[in-house]
Amino acid sequence: MKSLRQVLESLRIGFDSLRANKARGVLTALGIIIGIVAVITTMTAANGLSNNFKESVSALGSDVLYVSRMPWIVTGNFFEFRNRPNLTLEEAELLARRMRSARAVNPTINTSKSIKYRSEVIENVEILGTTDQQMLVASAVPEIGRFLTRFDIRFNKSVCVIGSTVRERLFENVDPLNKTMKIGRRRFRVVGVMEKQGSAAFFGGPDFDSQVFVPITSFVKAFGGSHRDINVAVKAPSQASLADFEFELIGEMRKIRKLRPSDRDNFSINQMDSLVGMFNSVMGVVVTIGLVITTISLFVGGIGVMNIMYVSVTERTKEIGIRKAIGAKRRAILAQFLFESMAICAFGGLVGLAGAFGVTALIDRLVMPATISPGIATLAVVISMGIGVLFGFLPAWKASRLNPIEALRYE
Amino acid sequence: MTIEMTDIVKTYGMNSVEVQALRRVSLSVAKNEYVAIMGPSGSGKSTLMNIIGCLDPPTSGSYSLEGEDVSTMKEDQLAEVRNQKIGFVFQTFNLIARSNVFHNVELPLIYKGVSVAKRRKIAEEALEAVGLADRMKHKPPELSGGERQRVAIARALVNKPSLLLADEPTGNLDSTTGSEIMSLLDDLHADGNTIILVTHEPEMARHAHRIIRLKDGVIESDTASSARAKRTA
């Protein structure tokens, strides 16, 4: 009880002396403020990127393997991949027939075209030739109308399903269903509009909402297909392990391509996990660099606090002498100065936190969805108080060890 | 005995030039004595007061305060002794300028760990006793020298010390204000306090009942005050 009271008194005395020197305290806290804004923003941005990324790759499905000519993440010799043959539609059909255990096999092919409805034109829209199987491998479904059907594929129907952004920009207030739009120079009838999915465009990935889906057969007929590379999504059966399934898939692909046992695979199998793994390692490096930089800035801020605390101790040498003469113990003096530096830093931490909320709101509006988690906010305040203790300790220790007589005599 | 000192030596400057500020001073002061210490400048008066006040340890010799050996105590124990047994009044007042009068006076109680309510009561009473109850919210720079010294006296008294030490308390005051302070000390003595006063002025020393003269770090004489002798006669 008594010692708690003494702690509270030291706290009050510490705050009192801060109030006497507001401008200096605020200036000193600036270093901490900047450091805290940097720390929180770094962590929040990393968090936001992660969430954004996970959201967009989850559209790929964790139990879906993607067969393609090139690996998604190219490591090693690029030229080795360059000579690989394109994956063809025939190969995809063979694969679909052979992979009996697969829940879905969906070949896709893509290009970029301008699209037009009446006078409205959008350039460089990603056109995806796909099949009805897409509904089985991807999570997004049409919001209005329907997706492509087996029938559309079989009979090369000139129909399309558009992403939500395409609908907004091309049709505005018009109901797009059964309207005819132009893709390149060909006419397609809109049969469906996809639900909003969000975008991976931030990572250079596809913007799902800006895509137009057409039957893969019509795609080939309209835009040519022989020279194009296709990708095949293969969905694993629910009970099988993905590794076993991948093994089977590689085997079938090798048979289709008639590879000899000594030949290397001339195709790649990709999956969401590899993207996640790559993302995590890249993020790890980015976050580490960010934290090193912000730690340095906090350290510099801390040095500023230490410097001001030394000044404060020297300025108040006489006061320390007086306090000791009337019975202040060492720990009372130590606590007084520690609380003072903690108060400066806590102030810096809180202002920094407020600043970080501002920066995060900006990021949220302009770049990507981002929010400060309560954990990060708490951590920031704790860190700043910790800096107060860490960097305030030496000056406070010095103050507590002053000889009372010498301190009293100080002018 | 309140103070029992034997063979106190204080040497400054450890290596090159040694100054012997006190050479084997022995001194006893009983409860409720009123002692004045006089002597030329540099004779060791302040040094002796600082040792009596446990602010400075003696180089050698033994010192017990109310039967407690303080010459071997550690710094934090000494802080406690200063807090609870000693009240200081300095020539330069030594108030904390940015804290108000009330806070200055309650400070020794804070370091003792007294509760807020009790602190308020005791500090107010002490300020009342020195006639400054209406200036509690003022800061020391807003007060006159005499008022500041009265605040310092109130601060020295809040913990009911066994010993009130005043090193030239009127040194920075004009003679009228100085005698006001002196009559305040007289009252405190009449209330049963033990007082040790350092002064240059015989006028002031006359308030005490015993006069100790220091010269070159030794006690030259230790006599009952003539005034006291006259008064009691």
Ligand SMILES: Nc1ncnc2c1ncn2[C@@H]1O[C@H](COP(=O)(O)OP(=O)(O)OP(=O)(O)O)[C@@H](O)[C@H]1O
């Ligand atoms: N910290 C110190 N370092 C070295 N010498 C000191 C120190 N303090 C005091 N002295 C010396 O000790 C001697 C006694 O000093 P002290 O302050 O006790 O004198 P005083 O009697 O109080 O003088 P005054 O009347 O001027 O206040 C002096 O010679 C002084 O120079």
Ligand SMILES: [Mg+2]
């Ligand atoms: Mg002196």
